[in-house]
Amino acid sequence: MILRRRPLLAGMLAAPLVARAQSFPTRPILLIVSGPAGGTTDYTARLIAPPLSEKLGVPVTVDNRPGGNGTLAVMPVVRARPDGHTLMLAYCASLTGRPALESNLGYDPRKDLAPIALLIEAPQVMMVHPSIPANTLAEFIDYAKQHPGRLNYASSGSGSMQHLGTELLKNRTGIDMVHVPYRGTGETMNDVLAGRIQFYMTTPPPALPFVREGKLKALAMASTERHPAMPEVPTVAEAGLQDFSAEAWFSLMGTAGTPAPIVERLTRECRDILQQEAVKQRALLAGAFVRYEDPQTLASRIDREIVGWTNLVRAQGLTIE
Template sequence: MSPSMKSGIRRRTVIGAAGAAAAAWSGARPAIAQEAFPRRPLTIVVPIPAGGGTDYAARLIAEPMGRLLGQPVVVENRPGGNDVVGLMHVARSQPDGYTLLMGYCGTMAGRAAIGGTGSVSTADDFVPIGQVSDTPQLFVVHPSVPATTLPEFIAYAKANPGKLSYASAGNGSMHHLGTELLKSRAGIDMLHVPYRGTGETISDLIAGRIQFYMNSPPPLVSLVRDGKVRALCVSSNDPHPGLPGIPPIAGEGLRDLPLNVWFALYAPRDVPAGLRAQLTEAMRASLAEPQIRQRAFEAGSLVNFQGPEEVAQRLRREIGGWREIAAAANIRAD
């Protein structure tokens, strides 16, 4: 055997021994591998097109969470199939903590209540990391509608049954279920027009092709300030602290409509508890930063962190509540 061949064998033997030793050390110290999380960028999947409240919630926490975790957090929009495309992508991803979901109550609770999430169970296939915000919806109309208050709008709708239209992000979305609840409580009739994303909806709202819309404040606040749409009220019993001058729905003759919009961060079901705890703590600390809370407040969103257990309980409770409302209004999945 030549000297070069002997040298190659020795080198492979040394490398093999070192690899075996490293593998043995890794197997003996599993906690160290977990403590190193994260080692690469994380992704928050938004199952809805860019520009809406879900997208806003994801981008609100992405930068501070990435800074606290020591790795970038990237927001990725994966719309399609009434949000099912994004849900399935996250549910089927590796449960390693690197792929997360920004969940919107209209998807997680509303669509789930009508069986509109395909083969994915929002309550069983994901585990909550924490709630980002909990905000009343803003009711707006096109300026051509001769109403400046909710009672005036209801009176106008009653005088023109079936002639007004309202927008939603599809069957089971919060816009859909919430407006159907409003219709039932107020005794009015409006045509439902589903859209694929907030951007398309707002374009048609500004153009006057739809007359009524309810959504979380961030996509609408600037339109109200610019006079492109008119705000009627917020959906809460109490005034919204960030929207002075816009009355609460309780002062407009209706009370206790369960229409608050919430967004929560989720992970695939089998992500280890230790990794989930790290993500929850990074999220909690991010939302405690004054500049993050102020940024949300200026957009009309109210930061309200809730831990995993509270989010899980709320989701199951709201799925049951919306299921009853959907049945009463004969709402089914698309």
């Protein structure tokens, strides 16, 4: 009798889960954003939310919770019911950069979150203040080597792609610069334009007007392809630095344990949305490229980057600042 009851009990427990998955969604969806309004993470959320709402037939509400390179937005998703109604628009730093830098985050993105889809990638442009006598990446590297520890570089915080990307540049070239973390792009750009920060990498939109006006010099794109908004700027490979990439990326994540049918539904809708030409063009306006990946491929990306950034953190002796 006991042997007969066990599968029956398992079926009874699974039935509500299956029913919820089949009727998803049953209420509005909360999309938590790991960044402030106006940033690329927020832009990505507002790019995907309206068409996702239309496809699902329920409101998708964007809720900005910036701080800690995205870590403050993670915990509400980790603690949510795994039913697909609480999602996160995640900046890669909260999934790979910060975990590589800090072991006591309170969450493990590989265990506590469910990958749904990669949405976009945003290449970063390497820039210097005009006072730096360098017009190419090679010239800047030579100049930095002649002035070890005397140049400052900015980032949006410890574990951000700006931070780790520049540390990767330091590691690969042997240059020495001082890290100055900031809270927002506006404050950072003010100090970059004033010359208090000599080197900075960020996505093209906030930098483009200043490069056009000659207030900043763009040296290279930290990506594998040139950007259409700045076609004259070479990639790092074209500038002489091979096998280097520091692209920021943004993905949709759910709570670990979300039923497979719900994840599959969300993934399918995201894939269809990203195929829309209007969405691709809007992404380009934000300096980004549509880059769809399914949950399995995204999970592999997260694993691979955590390992890579962890190795860099150890090699550079990095700590939280």
